[in-house]
Amino acid sequence: xxxxxxxxELAQRHGHYCPMSTLGxxxxxxxxxxxxxxxxGWQFCYRARTCAADGISLALEQSTLSSExxxxxxxxxLLLCNASDGRELSLGLSEEALQLAxxxxxxxxxxxxxxxxxxxxxxSEKLIDFAxxxx
Ligand SMILES: [Zn+2]
Numbered sequence: 001x002x003x004x005x006x007x008x009e010l011a012q013r014h015g016h017y018c019p020m021s022t023l024g025x026x027x028x029x030x031x032x033x034x035x036x037x038x039x040x041g042w043q044f045c046y047r048a049r050t051c052a053a054d055g056i057s058l059a060l061e062q063s064t065l066s067s068e069x070x071x072x073x074x075x076x077x078l079l080l081c082n083a084s085d086g087r088e089l090s091l092g093l094s095e096e097a098l099q100l101a102x103x104x105x106x107x108x109x110x111x112x113x114x115x116x117x118x119x120x121x122x123x124s125e126k127l128i129d130f131a132x133x134x135x
Contacts, residue, residue: 001062003029003120006025006029006058006059006062007022007025007120009058010022010025010054010055010058013054013058014051014054014055017112017113017116018051018104019100019101019104019115019116019119020050020051020052020055020101021051021052021054021055022055022116022119022120023052023055023093023097023101023119023127024046024050024051024052024053024054024055024056024059025055025056025058025059026055026119026120026124026127026128027052027055027056027059027079027091027093027127027128028055028056028057028058028059028060028079029059030091030124030128031044031056031059031060031065031079031081031089031091032059032060032062032063032065034089034134035063035065035081035089035134036063038065038083040083040084040085040087041066041083041084042065042066042081042082042083042084043066043068043070043081043082044056044060044065044066044068044069044070044079044080044081045069045070045071045072045079045080045082046069046070046071046072046078046079046080047071047072047073047074047075047076047077047078047079047080048071048073048074048075048076048077048078049071049073050077052077052093053069053071056069056079057069076092077092077093077097077098078090078091078092078093079091079092081132081134083134087132087133087134088132088133088134089130089131089132089133089134090130090131090132091128091129091130092128092129092131093127093128093129094126094127094128094129096126096127097119097126097127097128100115100118100119100122100127101119103115104116
């Protein structure tokens, strides 16, 4: 599925367009890209119960990775990825990403779609903090 179509699919499935589901899809697409050539089994856990989980799940479903996403209510905007061979990878939403998501609420109906477009296209490095020994 093309990326633009994925965001439409996400909105349909999730019930609305919102910054956290958008950021979840960004994290999910990033992890799918990072683990594209992996043959080990990976498990995924997102450590907050937010709209982001739907975006991550959608991205995982588009891949050959496990689409099972465990949710832990830890209040951390962090996707933990664990390989069957012990390697780990974590992708967290950056401070900047969380600020962009918070700003969304203050915007009017003209600005909101533009803001979401920015969240869809801004460089991953600005949105996601990476850690781990996998890649
Ligand atoms: Zn939402």
